[in-house]
Amino acid sequence: MIVLSSVSKAFGQKKAVDKISFKTKGGEIIGFLGPNGAGKTTTMRLILGYLKPDEGKITVNHFDPIDNRIEVLKQIGYLPENNPLYLEMKVKEYLSFIAQAKNDDDWQKIAFEVGLAEVLTKKIEELSRGFKQRVGLAAALLGNPQILILDEPTSGLDPLEQEKIRSLIKKLGQKKTIIFSTHILSEAEAVANRLIIIYEGKIVYDGKKPKEKGGVEKLFKLKVKGK
Amino acid sequence: MKNLIKKELGHYLNNPLGYIVIVLFGVFANLFFVKDLFVIGSASLRPFFLLLPWFLLVFIPSITMRSFSEEKKNNTIEILLTLPYSETQIVLAKFFSVLMVFIIALSLTLSLPLSLIFLTKIYLPEIFVGYLGVLLLGASFSAISLFFSSQTKNQVVAFLSSVITLFFLLVLGGDFLASYLPKLFQEFFVPFSPLSHFQSFVKGILDFRSVFYFFSLTFLFLFLTVVEFEKRI
Numbered sequence: 001m002i003v004l005s006s007v008s009k010a011f012g013q014k015k016a017v018d019k020i021s022f023k024t025k026g027g028e029i030i031g032f033l034g035p036n037g038a039g040k041t042t043t044m045r046l047i048l049g050y051l052k053p054d055e056g057k058i059t060v061n062h063f064d065p066i067d068n069r070i071e072v073l074k075q076i077g078y079l080p081e082n083n084p085l086y087l088e089m090k091v092k093e094y095l096s097f098i099a100q101a102k103n104d105d106d107w108q109k110i111a112f113e114v115g116l117a118e119v120l121t122k123k124i125e126e127l128s129r130g131f132k133q134r135v136g137l138a139a140a141l142l143g144n145p146q147i148l149i150l151d152e153p154t155s156g157l158d159p160l161e162q163e164k165i166r167s168l169i170k171k172l173g174q175k176k177t178i179i180f181s182t183h184i185l186s187e188a189e190a191v192a193n194r195l196i197i198i199y200e201g202k203i204v205y206d207g208k209k210p211k212e213k214g215g216v217e218k219l220f221k222l223k224v225k226g227k
Numbered sequence: 228m229k230n231l232i233k234k235e236l237g238h239y240l241n242n243p244l245g246y247i248v249i250v251l252f253g254v255f256a257n258l259f260f261v262k263d264l265f266v267i268g269s270a271s272l273r274p275f276f277l278l279l280p281w282f283l284l285v286f287i288p289s290i291t292m293r294s295f296s297e298e299k300k301n302n303t304i305e306i307l308l309t310l311p312y313s314e315t316q317i318v319l320a321k322f323f324s325v326l327m328v329f330i331i332a333l334s335l336t337l338s339l340p341l342s343l344i345f346l347t348k349i350y351l352p353e354i355f356v357g358y359l360g361v362l363l364l365g366a367s368f369s370a371i372s373l374f375f376s377s378q379t380k381n382q383v384v385a386f387l388s389s390v391i392t393l394f395f396l397l398v399l400g401g402d403f404l405a406s407y408l409p410k411l412f413q414e415f416f417v418p419f420s421p422l423s424h425f426q427s428f429v430k431g432i433l434d435f436r437s438v439f440y441f442f443s444l445t446f447l448f449l450f451l452t453v454v455e456f457e458k459r460i
Contacts, residue, residue, distance in 0.1 A: 080305045100230040101230055
């Protein structure tokens with residue numbers, strides 16, 4: 001369970017997140033929506049302990065991400081924004097490296113599950129964008145974390161690849177808590193069962209996903225653009 | 228941490244540039260010694276050891292400059308810092324892998340004492356102490372260069388700031404600068420120079436104050452690098 005209580009973070013004069021609070025339950029797929037620069041990535045990095053909050057408190061399964069960073073990181077699988085990877089490594093070398101870091105012996109199983117079997121011996125730099133994204137996703141899944149934090153997991157993918165990743169997220173959401181950020185509203189509508197909308201560092205909506213078709217877009221326009 | 232060291236070493240040893248830098252170090256170090264041996268006719272390793280700090284001034288920053296700068300530039304630092312490793316483990320893994328590359332390069336100079344054994348009588352403990360000094364000097368240079376690599380995304384900036392700092396530290400202990408400084412400054416600055424401590428190793432003297440100095444210098448910069456990552460933003 002992730003709990004954020006009145007968390008704020010500023011970079012210089014700019015408040016990236018401003019007194020945000022939310023709590024997650026097990027088995028939720030949370031679509032974290034907001035325009036570029038709204039504070040989605042900052043919030044995710046705060047949960048991971050990659051950034052330190054200026055104010056407020058964060059706990060991940062009762063552990064503080066700054067004081068108990070390693071305990072927290074054992075429980076979270078993370079796909080960072082723009083999916084940075086060690087491009088000079090082969091896929092199997094990279095997955096083996098991440099697997100050892102997370103004490104997971106069975107990286108091959110995950111590699112097969114996300115469809116990387118055919119590229120295991122290739123260097124990451126030789127892969128298509130879709131395969132690179134799968135490598136990042138496989139890395140996040142290693143160590144069987146209870147929580148997955150995916151920062152724009154379908155960014156830059158073609159529609160077919162996007163659909164595959166979305167199906168995978170849905171499947172994983174049956175067993176894990178997933179927070180994924182996106183600015184593609186249809187994606188949130190297709191995958192999430194809860195929405196958090198963040199705008200200018202503040203949470204403007206936190207609740208169930210609207211049931212009607214196009215409801216996410218209407219809600220987003222209402223909360224962000226005031227229309 | 229073995230996993231981290233393996234990844235770091237892989238980067239150096241699966242890359243032709245890593246081998247080029249190592250071989251260049253070996254070739255130049257050997258060449259300068261051979262010059263002393265045959266042209267000047269000196270069958271001692273002292274001139275070789277005295278020259279090494281100036282080689283290391285360029286060699287160590289050239290192998291450490293990418294350590295953190297490249298991770299920052301490519302944002303792979305976010306991968307490292309979101310894996311269940313402590314900042315200390317990450318910094319030490321980088322340090323030990325640089326040290327291993329340095330030891331590989333240094334081993335290319337072992338042909339020098341070996342060839343001297345056949346040419347003349349040499350006092351082996353002096354050679355061992357000399358190499359220990361080089362190792363300690365290399366370790367402290369690596370820690371300093373790693374610190375500068377952790378400060379920037381730009382490898383060239385990391386390289387230049389390391390070279391300038393190491394150069395400054397070396398010349399503090401050199402006769403050239405010392406002769407221009409007032410005596411009070413000489414007495415204050417010279418003990419801080421790695422060169423003045425290294426010289427006792429070159430003479431074959433194992434001075435524990437110098438061993439302590441190199442350990443302290445190495446520890447200080449590794450500590451500063453860990454703090455850099457612990458403070459977050």
